[in-house]
Amino acid sequence: MTTGLPIEARLDALQAALGSHARALLVAEPGAGKTTRVPLALLEAPWAREGKLLLLEPRRVAARLAAGFMAESLGEKVGERVGYRMRGESRVGPATRLEVVTQGVLTRMLQDDPLLEGVAGVIFDEFHERSLEADLGLALALDAQSVRDDLRLLVMSATLDVEALLGVLGDDTPVIDCPGRSYPVETRYRSLNARDDGAVQQARALLEAMQAQEGDALVILPGVGEIRRLARELAGRAPDLVVMELHGRLPLAAQRRALRPDPDGRRRAVLATAIAESSVTVDGVRLVMDAGHQRVAVFQPRTGLTRLETRRVNRASADQRRGRAGRQGPGLCLRLWAEEQPLIPHGEPEIRQADLAPLAFELARWGIVEPEALAWVTPPPAAALSVARELLRRLGLLDDACHLTELGRAATRWPTHPRLAVMLERAAELGARPLACALVAALEGRDLDDERDLERALQARLKAPDAHRQWQRDARQLARIAGVKLEVTGLAPLGALLALAYPERIAQRLEAPGRFRLASGGLATLPESHPLAHAELLVAAELDGEASGARIFRAAALSAERLEALYPGIREWQPRLEWSEAQGRLVGERVRGLGAVVLERKPLAELPAEAVRAALLEALRRRGLPQDDALIQLRGRLALLRRALGEAWPDWSEAALLDTLDDWLGPHLDGITRLDAVERLPMARFLLDGLDWPLRSRLDALAPMRLAVPSGASHRVDYAPCLEGKPPVLAVKLQECFGWQASPRVADGREAVLLHLLSPARSPLQVTADLASFWASGYPEVRKEMRGRYPKHPWPEDPVTAEATARTKRRG
Known part of the structure; x- marks a missing residue:
């Protein structure tokens, strides 16, 4: 098959590289055709004829669309030679030799079959996005390859840190470069006024740009909310413009329609999330308008919460977006920020800012205690991994040695976050497995964002499942794994189910309605008008991630009896001592509860010495070291x-x-x-x-507390600035330094002391770490100004040869 794509000229080199090496890197610019041409070409390689190929795509939308395009190019339907597989959805058949899979699917395939029997090669597409699952998948695949040397691995992307990848794959790994097919793109900048409505300004900017540039427009926005606001604004301003959305919540048919020109030849504006940044090509686009922001899920190890942040796009992503305007002809990119706005070069790998609980769970399944045993492009941060493992221990999935417990081994059957796997596994204790399947499908669903009342959202899905097809499909898949029918008889156990998954988010109401103390110790709030604002106990399924005063978005009430049944350790009394700032003393009591949630308390007659010590140290940690x-x-x-x-x-x-x-x-x-x-x-x-x-x-x-000066006196050195990375300071009268030819040094001569040269009245005259330079250029001006003000003190013309003194001039 010949397509005229730039990648065609590199296919022979790629075939040769993988014919003689088990690993290869392909750096192919946008528009080269790597996603859809490379996998089909490799199917014909001798090493691939006895097995299938896996093509990993970072997004579900890209996986479906890529599989559809390749199957269509072969004149077949999806599920024949080319299929796709993702969680809750699979279109593969007995003849399928190329599976396009989402990245989490590869991890599960490796865990189920560490040798990947029947798989000839794995292709990592768009690896520059550096998703957590792609990094983990590559680490596990490399480990599997150490046993299966016939397994081929290909990492490809539009932009790659080649040096870092070669450090993992091996310096002898062949690297194939391929230019893209791109026409000239003019770049314009237009910053928006933060005080005015963003959608109004975006609509105005887009319509003006469409007057200057032919073809369809692609608008890249951070999220679905922004897409829908702009769509409404455009509908009112340009009713003849065909406005289409492109994001992960749409059905496959709608996604495919967005990629193709309008059948009646009308101009289109395709409003997309970052999915349009790579992997897919929107046909007919000659104008790209980039809002310049992206949504990033950032995990905060200190609070154990993930917060969705809207951030400036990085330069590499901005360039990727810009390139979309030049795929099919000369184009225009309109960037909605000032040209002088700085952008960071690359985004952070997800492994550095994500919740690592799923990764920690997968490592335990793989039998890895020390992550250094695997080859990582970016190793998991130790602090975040420690927090993740502590959570898994609290959930009962790991033991103290970071090995899977019996519950942990049972939970491996669930294709969900470890928290939700615990909920699904332990739901049988509550006789609520069908409800757990329905709840997990809703919590992980993509259509729950606008529904804050969790109970009402579940009721709507249970009453009209056909109106929520994706939820229905996911819930039924979980029910099949559980071996139950999806028949929910009531929502009473809802709070208890959430408590199994989110024990640290169990919250107790404080005095005021809507104010709660989380078991983890933080504060959380609900509006006073919320139905749960007066609940004694609740469980927060979703918080906004703020450690102090986090807002609760979705929650369910919980009874104390249910809580005790789930966590029997609550029934035991524990001594607790805390420093009371209000009372200025230690307060001791016996409590029953979970973390900071206290169900019952009694005064403590005697304060145990160890508990007193621990409470004092904790109080000091909160207050900080004394300013001694x-x-x-x-x-x-x-x-x-x-x-x-x-x-x-x-x-x-x-x-x-x-x-x-x-x-x-x-x-x-x-x-x-x-x-x-x-x-x-x-x-x-x-x-x-x-x-x-x-x-x-x-x-x-090395660091003397006092320094002798030429006058014969010694003066105290102030090392407090060193705590901020600054040099130590010596404050001394200028006349006492006569004869010193250079600034004194400490730390074995490696650090110059910063001199604060003082007047006879001890007011500052000069700050210098280069005394020789001061004597030569600064001192003459100081002498001219000071000798009249302090005539009784010496002001010699040559301070280097003068006698230092702390006194006034000698009387004649």
């Missing part, structure tokens, strides 16, 4: 030496010391019950006593 000068100076000295001489010197930053309070301060708290007494302790001495002797013996020589 001796402590500040010591920490500054260590910060300077660590920066100048290396990590042999310990990290005594406030964060590090607060993290290790138990080790260096805890042993000194015997008999202390008040926080003010803790703050008066000689913390600097405790730290100094714990410093290794080889370092302590050098401390005073």
Whole structure:
């Protein structure tokens, strides 16, 4: 088959590379045709004839459309030689040799069959998007390839960090470059007024640009809400313009219609999410209007919550979007931001900002405890992975050694987030497995965004399932796995089901309606008019991610009896001590509850010593280290030496010391019950006593507390600025420095001391770390101005040879 696409000229080189190597990289610019031509060409390779190929696409829409296009080019229907597979939807048959799959499907295929029997090769498309599942899939596939050396892996993208990938795949991996097919694209900029309606300004800008540029328009917006607002505005302003949407919630037929020109030849404006940035080509487009933003799900390890943020697009993505205007002829790209607006070069890999609970669960399934055992393009951040594993332990999926528990092994059958897998698995305890299937399908559905009342949303789906086809399909798939019929008899267990998946989001109402304390310790709010604002207990299925005062979007009520039945440990009384800022003392009590949710409390007659110590240290962590000068100076000295001489010197930053309070301060708290007494302790001495002797013996020589000056006196060095990465400071009268030819240095001569040169009245005259330069160029001006003001003090013409003094001129 000859298509005239640029990739045609590279297919022979690609075939040769994969004929002699197990791995290859393909860097193909937008418009090259890599997504649809490369997989079909590789099907004919000798190594692929005995198995099938998997083509991984980052988005469901792209997977369906790519499979449809390739099947059509072969004169076949989807499901014959070319098919697709994604969660809840599959169109493959016995003759299928090329499966287009979404990235999570590959992970499940590998977990079910680590050798990928029957698969000849895996192609990672659009790898530059760096989704979490693509990174995990590549790491697992490389591990599988270490056992199956006949398995071929191809990573391809429009833009790749080749050096980073070669570090994982091997320096001998062949790299094939392919230019795209692109016509000239003019780029214009038009910034919007933040005070005016965005959709109105966007509509005006688009219609003006369409007057200047022929062809259809592609408008890339951050989300479905923005798409629909602009569509309404365009309908009122340009009724003859065909406005079409392109995003993941649309049926496949509507998505395919959006890619093709209007059959009656009318001009179109296709309003799309970032799905149109890569993978698919919208036919007929000669104008791209880029709103310049994207939605990014950012996980916050400190709170355990994920927050959807709207961010500026990165430069690589902006260039990808711009290229869409030049696929089929000269085009125009209108960027809705100022030309001088800076853009970061690339987006962050999802693995650095995502919830890593699914990854931690998959690693445990793969038998990996230390992630370093796998080859990662970007390793999972240790802090986020630790938070994820702690969540999985709390849910009962992992043991202390990070191995799967019995519940964890049972939960592997569910193709969902580990939280929801726990809900589905444990729903049998409540006799509510059908309801759990319906609930999970709704929570993971793409059509729930505008429905905040979870109970009402479920009732609507259960009463009219045919009006919610995707939900119905997903719920039935889960019910099949569970071996039950999708027959829900009532919604009473709704709150209990959510509590199984979100134990840290169980919330207890405070005094005011709508204000709740989460089990994790944070605050959350509902409008006072909300039906659940007066509930004693509820479970939040969705929060906005703000740690202090998070807004609750979807929730269900929960009874204390249900909570105790789900978490029997609540029935046990536990001692709890907290520092009360209001009372200025420790408050001790016995409580029954889950985290910060307390169902019952009693006064504690006696305060256990260990609990007192832990409560005092926790109070100090919240308040921070005392502003004690001796402590500040010591920490500054260590910060300077660590920066100048290396990590042999310990990290005594406030964060590090607060993290290790138990080790260096805890042993000194015997008999202390008040926080003010803790703050008066000689913390600097405790730290100094714990410093290794080889370092302590050098401390005073490398970072002296006082420095001798030419006048014969010694003055205190201020190391507090070193805590902010600045040099230490020596404040000294200018006359005492006569004779010094250069600024003094500390840390074995590696750091110049910043001199604050003072007048005889100790007011600042000059700040310098280069005394020689000051004597040569700055001092003459200071002398001219100061000698008349302070005539009793010496102001010699040559300060380098003059005698330093702290006194006035000698009387003759």
